[in-house]
Amino acid sequence: MSGxxxxxxxxxxxxxxxxxxxxxxxxxxxxxxxxxxxVICKHTCSPVLNPWLPSVCPRVDSLKVTEAVMECILSKLGLQSTHIMESQPVEVTLIELLPKSYSEPHALQLVCQNRGDSQVYFFDVTPLGISQTLSPDFSFSVQLKEKNxxxxxECDEDSKSFQWLSETVLPQLIKWGEETGGRDPNKQESLSLVSNENYYRKYNELKTKYGKEMVKIWPECTDPSKFVYEDVAIATYLLLLWEDERQIQGKVEKQTFVDLGCGNGLLVYILAMEGHGGVGIDIRKRNIWDIYPSNVVLEEKTVTPSDLNLFPNTDWIIGNHSDELTPWIPVVAARSSYTCNFFLLPCCAYNFDGSKYQRQDSSKSQYTEYLDYIKKLCQECGFRTDTDRLKIPSTKRICLVGRGRTYPEEDHSKYCNSTQKLININPAKSDEKTENWISDFKPREPVERVRNCTKIDKNLILSIVDCIAQYLMKELDTNVRWSPGRSVDLPELVQLIPSDQLKSLKSECGGLQTLLKNHHxxxxxQGGKVQLRHPKSVDEINNEMKSKKSKVQKIQLQQKxxxxxxxxxxxxxxSDKTCSFLHVNKII
Structure with a gap:
C-alpha cells in the first residue's frame, strides 16, 4: 500500500x-x-537499470558502514559509483541521524538525489536489529514536477509517519523552497568553528557528568533546566575550541581563563573540573558558590575597566552574558597581552559607560545592530574575529571569538594605546590619579534591586487597583448571576492613571501590567487585554497544585x-465553603 x-x-x-x-x-x-x-559518505553515481530505484533498500548490518558495504547497497539499487561528472548524476548520501535523547538508538538514512527528474528518494537503512523511532521506517520520495x-x-496514508510527512515536512519544504531559493544568506550557521560530531558527544558527556546532578541541587531562583544546560553547552563549545587550539599549536598544557561577570559560576565550575585553571569574577555572590569545591575560584568584586584589571598571564577572557562589561571584553583581552584571546556572548546591549545602547539603524533589530557594533569593535582592537551560532536555549546565541591578531607582536603597544580612541565617552582626565580608562563607568548595583512593583507605597497600589476594577465593572450585565465585566485593552487602562503614578510604576519595572499580574x-x-478574573475554588487550586506536582505538602487556603x-x-x-479565599467584609 502506498501514500x-x-x-x-x-x-x-x-x-x-x-x-x-x-x-x-x-x-x-x-x-x-x-x-x-x-554525513557518513557521499557518492556520485549513474543508473545502470531503468527504472533505476526499487521501492525498498537493503539494510546494513551495523551502524558502521564500510566502503564495500556501500558499494553492495548501490549495486542492489541499480547504481554504480562513477568519477565521471555526468550532466545529470545521481547523488547518494548516507546519513546517521543523531537523537536528541542521547540514549535512544541512532538511525541510518540513505538519500538519493536524481536531478534529472527533480526527485529525491529517502530510504531507511537502519540495521534490522535496531528499533529506531527517529524517522519513517519506510521509503518515500519528493519530486518537483510542473509546479507541483x-x-x-511506501506506507498507509493513515499512518502517523505519513501524516507527519504530509502535514509538517512538506509545508516546511515548500516554505524553504519559495523563500529566497530555500536559504537565508544572512543566517549564521550553527557550530561552524567546532566539529558537530565532537560537540554532540562532548555535550552529552558533560550533561550526564554535571548537568543532571546540578539540576537536582540548584539553589537559585532561576530555572535550572535552562541555565544549567545552557552553561553545559557553552562549556562544551569552549572545551572543543580550546582542544583544537592546543592541537594546532602543538601544546599539551590546558588554557587558563578569566570569566568576567560569571554570575552563578557554573561555567567556571565545569571548566575548572575539566582541568582548566581560571577564575570567575562577579559584582555579586550567588548562593550556589558555596556548593562548589575549593578548586573553583570565584571572586566577589567590582570590575572597573582600568590597568588594574588586566590579566597578562591569562589565555582567554570570557564574557558570557556579561551585561555592562560586554564592550570591554575585547579591550581587556587586547590590553592584557598579545596572546590573550576572548570568547564573548552578548545579550543585553550596553555602551562603554554602562548606559544602555540605543539603536541607530531602524532597518535592523537592536540585537543585530549591537552584534555588528561589537564585532567592529573587536576588529578595531586588532583581533581576528569569528562569529558562531551556539546551540543553547536562548534567542541570543551568536558569539564572537577573538583568536590571534591582525598585526605583528612588535606593534602591540601601539594598538593598546589606540584602543583609548575607541572609548569615546568621557575618558579619564590626565590629571586624575587613576588608572581607569573612563571616568564615569557605571557598574550594576552590588545588591540586586527587586523591581516587580512590590516596593511601591501600598496605598498607591490599592488606589490603582480600585480605579482599574471600577472601570472594568462599569455597565455590568445584571441579567446574569455573575459578570466579570468588560475586557479592555491595556493602553486604554493606562490612560486612567495619573502621570506621576505611572512614573512610579515604571521605575519599578513593568509598569501597570506588572502590577495587575501581581494581583492575578x-x-x-492576556493578549494585551485585562478583565476581572473568575474566582477559583478550593478544588481548582488543589487540582492545579497536584498537576504541577508541587513540593508543598499543605496548601493554605481561605486565609486571605x-x-x-x-x-x-x-x-x-x-460559596463561603468553596471559595479559595475567606469571605469577610474587608478590602485587601
Whole structure:
C-alpha cells in the first residue's frame, strides 16, 4: 500500500534543491526528535537499470558502514559509483541521524538525489536489529514536477509517519523552497568553528557528568533546566575550541581563563573540573558558590575597566552574558597581552559607560545592530574575529571569538594605546590619579534591586487597583448571576492613571501590567487585554497544585479575604465553603 500527496508550489528548480539540501543536512529543524545528523559518505553515481530505484533498500548490518558495504547497497539499487561528472548524476548520501535523547538508538538514512527528474528518494537503512523511532521506517520520495510537489511513500496514508510527512515536512519544504531559493544568506550557521560530531558527544558527556546532578541541587531562583544546560553547552563549545587550539599549536598544557561577570559560576565550575585553571569574577555572590569545591575560584568584586584589571598571564577572557562589561571584553583581552584571546556572548546591549545602547539603524533589530557594533569593535582592537551560532536555549546565541591578531607582536603597544580612541565617552582626565580608562563607568548595583512593583507605597497600589476594577465593572450585565465585566485593552487602562503614578510604576519595572499580574487573583491579563478574573475554588487550586506536582505538602487556603466578596456589586460567585479565599467584609 502506498501514500501520495500533491501540493501546488511556486518554487523554482534551484529553490527545490536548496530546500532539499536543508532537509538532508539539517533534519533537526523540522524533526524535533533529532539533535542533528552526521554525513557518513557521499557518492556520485549513474543508473545502470531503468527504472533505476526499487521501492525498498537493503539494510546494513551495523551502524558502521564500510566502503564495500556501500558499494553492495548501490549495486542492489541499480547504481554504480562513477568519477565521471555526468550532466545529470545521481547523488547518494548516507546519513546517521543523531537523537536528541542521547540514549535512544541512532538511525541510518540513505538519500538519493536524481536531478534529472527533480526527485529525491529517502530510504531507511537502519540495521534490522535496531528499533529506531527517529524517522519513517519506510521509503518515500519528493519530486518537483510542473509546479507541483509530489510526496510518495511506501506506507498507509493513515499512518502517523505519513501524516507527519504530509502535514509538517512538506509545508516546511515548500516554505524553504519559495523563500529566497530555500536559504537565508544572512543566517549564521550553527557550530561552524567546532566539529558537530565532537560537540554532540562532548555535550552529552558533560550533561550526564554535571548537568543532571546540578539540576537536582540548584539553589537559585532561576530555572535550572535552562541555565544549567545552557552553561553545559557553552562549556562544551569552549572545551572543543580550546582542544583544537592546543592541537594546532602543538601544546599539551590546558588554557587558563578569566570569566568576567560569571554570575552563578557554573561555567567556571565545569571548566575548572575539566582541568582548566581560571577564575570567575562577579559584582555579586550567588548562593550556589558555596556548593562548589575549593578548586573553583570565584571572586566577589567590582570590575572597573582600568590597568588594574588586566590579566597578562591569562589565555582567554570570557564574557558570557556579561551585561555592562560586554564592550570591554575585547579591550581587556587586547590590553592584557598579545596572546590573550576572548570568547564573548552578548545579550543585553550596553555602551562603554554602562548606559544602555540605543539603536541607530531602524532597518535592523537592536540585537543585530549591537552584534555588528561589537564585532567592529573587536576588529578595531586588532583581533581576528569569528562569529558562531551556539546551540543553547536562548534567542541570543551568536558569539564572537577573538583568536590571534591582525598585526605583528612588535606593534602591540601601539594598538593598546589606540584602543583609548575607541572609548569615546568621557575618558579619564590626565590629571586624575587613576588608572581607569573612563571616568564615569557605571557598574550594576552590588545588591540586586527587586523591581516587580512590590516596593511601591501600598496605598498607591490599592488606589490603582480600585480605579482599574471600577472601570472594568462599569455597565455590568445584571441579567446574569455573575459578570466579570468588560475586557479592555491595556493602553486604554493606562490612560486612567495619573502621570506621576505611572512614573512610579515604571521605575519599578513593568509598569501597570506588572502590577495587575501581581494581583492575578483579581485580574486576568492576556493578549494585551485585562478583565476581572473568575474566582477559583478550593478544588481548582488543589487540582492545579497536584498537576504541577508541587513540593508543598499543605496548601493554605481561605486565609486571605476574598476581594470579590467585598468589592464586586454581585459579590463572589462561589460559596463561603468553596471559595479559595475567606469571605469577610474587608478590602485587601
Amino acid at each position: 501520495c500527496k500533491i501540493t501546488a508550489s511556486s518554487m523554482s528548480d534551484d529553490g527545490f534543491w536548496a530546500a532539499i539540501n536543508i532537509l538532508i543536512n539539517k533534519p533537526h529543524v523540522v524533526n524535533k526528535r533529532l539533535w542533528g545528523c552526521k 510537489i509530489f510526496l510518495k511513500a 487573583h483579581i485580574f486576568k491579563v 479575604p476574598c476581594w470579590f466578596f467585598s468589592n464586586h456589586p454581585q459579590g463572589c460567585p462561589l
